[in-house]
Amino acid sequence: MTTIRDVARQAEVGVATVSRFLNGGYISDEKKSRVLRAIHELDFRINEVARSLSTGRSKAVGLVIPDLNNPFFPGIIHGVEETCENAGVMVMLAHTAEREDRVEAVINNLIQRGVDGLISASGLENPSSVSVPLVMLDRVNGTSAVDSVRTDHVQGGMIATRYLLSKGHRDILFLSGPLQNTGASLRLQGYRQMMEDAGFRPQWIEGKRFDFAEGYAIALECLKQGETSAIFAGNDLMALGVVRAAMEMGLQIPGDLSVIGYDGIDLSAHTTPSLTTVAQPMYELGKQAATMVLFRAYEESKRVCERVELTPKLLIRGTA
Amino acid sequence: MTTIRDVARQAEVGVATVSRFLNGGYISDEKKSRVLRAIHELDFRINEVARSLSTGRSKAVGLVIPDLNNPFFPGIIHGVEETCENAGVMVMLAHTAEREDRVEAVINNLIQRGVDGLISASGLENPSSVSVPLVMLDRVNGTSAVDSVRTDHVQGGMIATRYLLSKGHRDILFLSGPLQNTGASLRLQGYRQMMEDAGFRPQWIEGKRFDFAEGYAIALECLKQGETSAIFAGNDLMALGVVRAAMEMGLQIPGDLSVIGYDGIDLSAHTTPSLTTVAQPMYELGKQAATMVLFRAYEESKRVCERVELTPKLLIRGTA
DNA sequence: TATGTGTGTGGAACCGGTTCCATATTTAGA
DNA sequence: TCTAAATATGGAACCGGTTCCACACACATA
Numbered sequence: 248m249t250t251i252r253d254v255a256r257q258a259e260v261g262v263a264t265v266s267r268f269l270n271g272g273y274i275s276d277e278k279k280s281r282v283l284r285a286i287h288e289l290d291f292r293i294n295e296v297a298r299s300l301s302t303g304r305s306k307a308v309g310l311v312i313p314d315l316n317n318p319f320f321p322g323i324i325h326g327v328e329e330t331c332e333n334a335g336v337m338v339m340l341a342h343t344a345e346r347e348d349r350v351e352a353v354i355n356n357l358i359q360r361g362v363d364g365l366i367s368a369s370g371l372e373n374p375s376s377v378s379v380p381l382v383m384l385d386r387v388n389g390t391s392a393v394d395s396v397r398t399d400h401v402q403g404g405m406i407a408t409r410y411l412l413s414k415g416h417r418d419i420l421f422l423s424g425p426l427q428n429t430g431a432s433l434r435l436q437g438y439r440q441m442m443e444d445a446g447f448r449p450q451w452i453e454g455k456r457f458d459f460a461e462g463y464a465i466a467l468e469c470l471k472q473g474e475t476s477a478i479f480a481g482n483d484l485m486a487l488g489v490v491r492a493a494m495e496m497g498l499q500i501p502g503d504l505s506v507i508g509y510d511g512i513d514l515s516a517h518t519t520p521s522l523t524t525v526a527q528p529m530y531e532l533g534k535q536a537a538t539m540v541l542f543r544a545y546e547e548s549k550r551v552c553e554r555v556e557l558t559p560k561l562l563i564r565g566t567a
Numbered sequence: 568m569t570t571i572r573d574v575a576r577q578a579e580v581g582v583a584t585v586s587r588f589l590n591g592g593y594i595s596d597e598k599k600s601r602v603l604r605a606i607h608e609l610d611f612r613i614n615e616v617a618r619s620l621s622t623g624r625s626k627a628v629g630l631v632i633p634d635l636n637n638p639f640f641p642g643i644i645h646g647v648e649e650t651c652e653n654a655g656v657m658v659m660l661a662h663t664a665e666r667e668d669r670v671e672a673v674i675n676n677l678i679q680r681g682v683d684g685l686i687s688a689s690g691l692e693n694p695s696s697v698s699v700p701l702v703m704l705d706r707v708n709g710t711s712a713v714d715s716v717r718t719d720h721v722q723g724g725m726i727a728t729r730y731l732l733s734k735g736h737r738d739i740l741f742l743s744g745p746l747q748n749t750g751a752s753l754r755l756q757g758y759r760q761m762m763e764d765a766g767f768r769p770q771w772i773e774g775k776r777f778d779f780a781e782g783y784a785i786a787l788e789c790l791k792q793g794e795t796s797a798i799f800a801g802n803d804l805m806a807l808g809v810v811r812a813a814m815e816m817g818l819q820i821p822g823d824l825s826v827i828g829y830d831g832i833d834l835s836a837h838t839t840p841s842l843t844t845v846a847q848p849m850y851e852l853g854k855q856a857a858t859m860v861l862f863r864a865y866e867e868s869k870r871v872c873e874r875v876e877l878t879p880k881l882l883i884r885g886t887a
Numbered sequence: 888t889a890t891g892t893g894t895g896t897g898g899a900a901c902c903g904g905t906t907c908c909a910t911a912t913t914t915a916g917a
Numbered sequence: 918t919c920t921a922a923a924t925a926t927g928g929a930a931c932c933g934g935t936t937c938c939a940c941a942c943a944c945a946t947a
Contacts, residue, residue, distance in 0.1 A: 250933055261897035266935055273895050295679040297933035299616045300902050307680070315644055316833065321635040325664065337676055340660035344645065356657055358857070360627070431882040459837045513636065516839065517779045517807060519814050526585060566839050570903055581927035586905055593925050617903035635919050 251290045259287035269293065298511065299361045307337040309357035310541055311367040313386075315345065317457065318512040322367065323384065326533020327366060334541050336363075343369045353382050364544035366536045370428075380543030387429050392480050392552040394543065397538045398527040400430045401565055403559040404437020407479050407525045408506050410561055412445055416505060421451035422465055422489065424481035428457075431481055436510065438479060450558045454481060462488025470496055476504065477567065483508035483515045490518070490566060494520040505567040511560075520565030569609045578605035589613065619681045627657040628860055629677035631687040633706075634665050637777065637804065638832040639849065640688065643704065646853020647686060657684075663689045684864035686856045690748075693783055700863030704856045707749050714863065718847040718858045720750045723879035724757020726846045727799050728825050732765055735752055736797040736825060741771035741842055742785055742809065744801035748777075749823050754829065760801060774801060782808025790816055796824065797887065803828035803835045809884060810838070818887040825887040831880075840885030848877050 250263045258265070258281040268282040268305055285291070299305040310318050310327050324340065331338050341357060343349045350369045356379060357515060364380040374381055374393040383395040404421075411419050419439045424431040435451060442449040452469065454461040462485030470493060471473065480486035480509050486508030490500060498504045500520060511526025535555050571585045576586070578601040587594050588602045605611070617876040619625040630647050632640050644660065651658050661677060663669045670689045676695060677685060684700040694701055703715040724741075731739050741758045744751040755771060762769040772789065774781040782805030789795065790813060799868055800806035806828030810820060818824045820840060831846025855875050 248933090251935095254934080255897090262934085263897055263899095264895085267896090270935075271891090271935095275895065278896085292675070294620075294933055295676075296616055296619045296681040297902090298621050298935075299932080300614075300904085302936045303902075305616070305680075315635065315641040316638070318638070320937075324662070325668075328662070328664070337680070338661075340662070341658075342660070343647070343740075344589055344648070355612070356615075359612055360657070361614075361616040370611060394706070436590055446703070459833075463837075487767055491837060513779075514834070517783075519811055568903090571905095572903080575927090582904085583906075583929095584925085587926090590905080592906095593923085595925065598926085614903055618905075620934085621903080621905045621934075744927055876932090 248294070249291045251291070254282065254285045254291050256449050257289055258282045271563035288407075293453050304363055305361040306335060307339055308364040308366065308537075308544065309339045309341060310356070310361040311350065311353060311357075311365065311369045312340065312342040312487075313369040315342050317482075318514055319482070319527070322512075322529030323368065323536075324531040324532035327537040328533075329537065330534050331465070331541065334545075336541065345356050345480045364540040366540050369483075379548055380540055380548055382536045382540045382543070384532060385430060387554075394539055394553050396532055396539065396555045396557070397430065398532065398559050400433035400558040400559075401437040401440075403509065403525045404525070405441045406435035406481075406559060407434075407438075407509065408438045408441035409509060411477045411479065411505060411567065412524075414439070414477075414505065417445075417447045418475050419450075419479060420469065420475045421446070421449065421479045422462065422481055422485060423451055423453050424457040424485065425455060426453050431457075433443075434481070454485060456481050457484060457493075459488040460482045461485060463492045466492035467496070470498070477506070477507075479502065481509060483510045483512045483522060486524065486566075487501055487515075487518060489552045490520075490522070499567050501565070505531070507567045511562055515562075516564070523564045523567035525559045526562050526563050527559055531557055568614070569611045570614070571611070573609055574602065574605045574611050576603045577609055601814060604670075610845060622682055625681040627659055627682050628684040628686065628857075628864065629659045629661060629674070629682040631670065631673060631677075631685065631689045632660065632662040633689040635662050637664070637802075639802070639830045639847070640833055642832075643688065643853040643856075646850040646855075647857040648853075650854050650857035652862065654865075656861065677844075682718075698733030700860055702856045704861045705750060705850060714859055714873050716852055716859065716877070717750065717877045718852065719876040720879075721757040721760075722844045723847070724799075725761045725830065726753035726757075726879060726881050727754075727829065728758045728761035730843075730883075730887065731797045731799065731825060731827060732761070732767075732789035734797075734825065734887065736794050737765075737767045738798060739767070739770075739797045740789065740795045741769065741799045742782065742801055742805060743771055743773050744777040745775060746773050746804065754801070774805060777802050777804060778803045779808040779811075781805060783812045784808075786812035787816070790818070790824070797826070798824065799827050799829075803830045803832045803842060804858070806842055806844065807835075807838060808873050810840075810842070821885070821887050827887045831882055832833050835882075841885045843887040844882050845879045846882050847879055851877055865868040 255262045255265045260278050316320040328338050352396045366382045370386045374391050383393050387395045387399050423435050426432045439449040466489040478489050489506050493504050508522045508524035511524050515522035515524050575582045577583045580598050648658050661673045686702045688704040690706045694711050703713050705717050707715045743755050746752045759769040786809040798809050807828050813824050828842045830842035831844050835842035835844050
């Protein structure tokens with residue numbers, strides 16, 4: 248591996264001059280071209296590890312994702328990456344595979360490897376103990392003062408419920424995801440408030456996971472009783488499970504049963520029938536989170552915690 | 568930030584002793600416990616950046632993924648991560664968003680940041696110029712001598728075709744993905760060979776992308792002519808597009824048209840009807856690739872290029 | 888002529904680890 | 918009892934960058 252000392256020797260200048268060439272600073276045109284030539288002749292590539300150690304900055308941020316199987320996340324990742332790429336910052340993607348016990352280890356690992364900031368979509372028990380700028384994405388621990396970006400899930404819950412009510416439904420079941428997930432419990436809150444304001448009885452079941460199988464299993468169970476005319480599912484994957492269960496029971500959608508999902512994943516537009524859903528602005532969520540963490544890491548780390556809430560949007564399609 | 572020099576001072580030992588405590592080497596029980604105590608008292612965390620610079624190893628490998636929206640990749644990522652985690656190696660995930668021009672930059676970046684090895688599922692124009700151990704995953708550049716892992720796509724193409732033939736189809740259309748993708752062209756090869764051996768005329772259309780919209784658009788187009796009794800799609804997403812198009816045209820599946828996909832993504836089991844497909848062993852692909860790169864990076868980098876091909880498996884479900 | 892100020896340059900110290908080497912001290916074997 | 922090997926320890930050099938500092942020169946100002 249060639250180092251800046253090799254380059255300095257080849258160009259017959261001091262190492263400080265090479266470093267100034269790389270980073271800016273006083274350097275004459277003559278030496279500039281000698282260094283440039285030496286770099287090409289030796290095929291010099293800067294060692295970012297050494298640079299990080301020396302400067303204490305890595306020009307990299309960590310992005311922690313709980314579950315890559317959930318198509319909700321790629322859109323977010325895309326937003327984070329484009330924003331960081333424009334700022335010349337690398338994204339180190341890590342994923343915790345929904346294992347809560349791994350989150351802390353993964354974050355420590357990223358910090359030990361020198362990231363300048365962190366975005367986490369995985370829940371943390373103690374966010375304030377993290378020693379670099381941190382932005383929580385989607386999953387927000389209600390109590391602690393941490394920068395965060397998420398969709399306004401209360402509003403999202405209300406939008407879905409209002410739409411179903413406007414279609415004349417009154418026996419609306421909310422099939423939530425795990426309620427320890429902040430998003431899920433806020434959607435429940437929006438749903439309850441809307442139902443109560445309208446004078447109907449809210450009714451909900453808590454699913455253990457946010458996936459297809461869970462939606463399918465619970466729907467099979469509770470559609471047997473046959474009181475329900477509409478189901479508001481915790482996310483799109485669960486909604487697809489519900490649709491499948493209903494179809495297998497011979498129910499017409501949306502004739503016998505209306506279904507509405509949440510998230511607005513790409514796939515939901517492509518199923519048959521296509522899924523009516525409340526879409527989160529995924530790319531925007533990622534972009535916002537990245538903008539915030541870059542600001543904290545490189546501009547101003549002043550600790551006045553900021554909470555951003557973006558607005559969800561109803562996508563009217565074929566299931567409600 | 569506390570350093571090993573702080574720890575050494577606190578424990579009243581030399582820095583070399585602290586380092587030996589961390590990495591193994593001669594150290595007495597007494598000093599061991601003094602160092603351990605000091606580490607806890609000062610909440611010392613090792614700086615991996617400094618360690619990497621000093622040792623020339625980072626205990627990290629890079630994983631380059633072309634497209635996180637394609638559910639084919641999460642299974643692979645999972646296999647890579649579990650294998651690396653067991654070896655105490657971190658995975659740095661980078662994705663190139665299907666932009667060929669970014670691949671080289673992303674890989675250079677990872678190398679400059681000190682990864683000990685690389686797994687790439689994105690195509691490279693010149694794999695042999697990469698200066699760390701490299702394993703190509705799925706996309707294999709036919710000519711150059713590089714370690715690689717992939718599914719036996721010729722066999723995969725034959726399996727799908729043989730199954731459709733066995734069901735009595737003879738007007739089987741192969742709707743391939745982009746043929747510059749090695750996998751796609753190998754599947755075509757398997758398909759052609761099987762059709763010709765059976766004495767039927769192979770017929771194919773090349774899609775520009777491996778996604779739902781492409782499958783949908785092409786199917787709409789060529790189902791109008793109505794010669795085709797079965798379609799073998801380039802991957803599951805395209806197959807779902809085909810199914811959707813056929814349903815919208817009022818065709819019964821599998822009555823009027825049989826469809827078979829490729830990949831075996833989770834989702835394919837959950838659509839209505841569920842998708843008959845040729846499954847790739849995604850977790851195993853990731854596991855194999857990781858095992859190989861770990862071996863090259865930490866055991867034996869001897870350059871006798873190894874090519875592993877895993878066997879695909881037919882999943883008979885509801886569309887054929 | 889003396890005194891700045893803006894450019895330009897290179898040596899050496901520093902970032903926080905690892906490891907070589909010199910130097911004990913203990914234990915085993917002849 | 919003497920020597921060799923195993924065990925234990927700390928100082929200092931090193932990894933490859935950045936940056937402080939000392940120094941040199943040109944030109945402008947008083």
